[in-house]
Amino acid sequence: MLKQVNDLVIHHYQIIPYKIQLKRPLHSTSFSLYFREGFLIELTAENGDRAIGECAPMIDIGTESLPQALECLKQKLPFVINHHSGTELLSDMNAFPACRFALECAFLSLIAQYSNKNIACLLNRKLLKIEDTPKFKVNSMLGALNSETLAQIKQSEMNGFTCIKIKLGLNPIKIEAEQLKEILQTILPATLIRLDANKSWTVKESEWFLNMLEPYKNQIDSIEEPLKIFDTTAYQHLQSKTTIALALDESFSSTDSLETFPVQRLILKPMAQGGLLKTLERVRQAQQLNIETIITSSIESGYGLWAISHLCAAVDNQQYHGIATASWLEDTLIKPPEIKHGIITL
Numbered sequence: 001m002l003k004q005v006n007d008l009v010i011h012h013y014q015i016i017p018y019k020i021q022l023k024r025p026l027h028s029t030s031f032s033l034y035f036r037e038g039f040l041i042e043l044t045a046e047n048g049d050r051a052i053g054e055c056a057p058m059i060d061i062g063t064e065s066l067p068q069a070l071e072c073l074k075q076k077l078p079f080v081i082n083h084h085s086g087t088e089l090l091s092d093m094n095a096f097p098a099c100r101f102a103l104e105c106a107f108l109s110l111i112a113q114y115s116n117k118n119i120a121c122l123l124n125r126k127l128l129k130i131e132d133t134p135k136f137k138v139n140s141m142l143g144a145l146n147s148e149t150l151a152q153i154k155q156s157e158m159n160g161f162t163c164i165k166i167k168l169g170l171n172p173i174k175i176e177a178e179q180l181k182e183i184l185q186t187i188l189p190a191t192l193i194r195l196d197a198n199k200s201w202t203v204k205e206s207e208w209f210l211n212m213l214e215p216y217k218n219q220i221d222s223i224e225e226p227l228k229i230f231d232t233t234a235y236q237h238l239q240s241k242t243t244i245a246l247a248l249d250e251s252f253s254s255t256d257s258l259e260t261f262p263v264q265r266l267i268l269k270p271m272a273q274g275g276l277l278k279t280l281e282r283v284r285q286a287q288q289l290n291i292e293t294i295i296t297s298s299i300e301s302g303y304g305l306w307a308i309s310h311l312c313a314a315v316d317n318q319q320y321h322g323i324a325t326a327s328w329l330e331d332t333l334i335k336p337p338e339i340k341h342g343i344i345t346l
Helices: 066-079 097-115 119-123 125-129 149-158 173-184 203-219 232-240 276-288 302-315
Strands: 005-027 032-045 050-055 135-144 163-167 192-196 220-224 246-248 265-268 292-295 320-324 343-345
Touching: 005 066, 005 097, 005 135, 032 066, 032 097, 050 097, 050 302, 066 097, 097 119, 097 276, 097 302, 119 125, 119 276, 119 302, 135 149, 135 302, 149 163, 149 173, 173 192, 173 203, 192 320, 203 220, 203 232, 220 265, 232 246, 265 276, 276 292, 276 302, 292 302, 292 320, 302 320, 302 343
Parallel strands: 135 163, 135 320, 163 192, 192 220, 220 246, 246 265, 265 292
Antiparallel strands: 005 032, 032 050, 135 343
């Protein structure tokens, strides 16, 4: 936890609601997303510095609801006035991760401005000793597998992406397997495909799918959430049968012990984890246990994406992070981090 800065006293706040249409619906087996709705939290310090944090709740990823978030913010923000900018004010907000994310990001932004550093350097002081600007790789996110997926992959390859995420589970497994095999035989050899099954299959179906992918294992970056029902033993069995990284997201909550983590990779959404600091702590715990970690967006606006980008840079783990999602939104509110050849440079 970062210490408070005594010279940064908050004297004004504002809650700004927003609702952004998606350019096209994002479908998975558990939900369909047509727009993103939330709140921007603007904090102003006595020295005139201003910062904005984004609260973008989504029950499907494990946050509070939109009404719950608004009520929490209305109750919490008056207590921020005349307080020093410091993350210790957030200790009682664990049940409201999206609200906690917003306030923490605003506090960190104010501290970064005051310290003349970026947030990535606040989170990882080792970056201060590196002359190069922090950068990290991202995957392209295409949505559900369909007849247009191959053309979309080719466009992503032309744009410089070398890792591409596709959602599965909306159609029968054997149909999707045939579509995927055709894609894997057509794409560039260096292109990695990241798959998200969104809790679609039984253990038997998952085993069959992994066997089908065995000839293409070098092109499969990971398979996320294959099992309909979370089962530690079943996941341990599946991971032992393949060199392809299996990954867990919503099935493994922010309070579960990583000592019993059954697969190779953990997916972390900072909006659901409750902020950058909590997510970073989870990453460090996972690293000690040789668990790979990927940071992903939950389709935030540019405000949220900037904050998460600093976290990805601070993590500095050479993975492809899943935050190239701005292209899904009709409006990002501010210009999001620029992606060139599949890389974000801060």
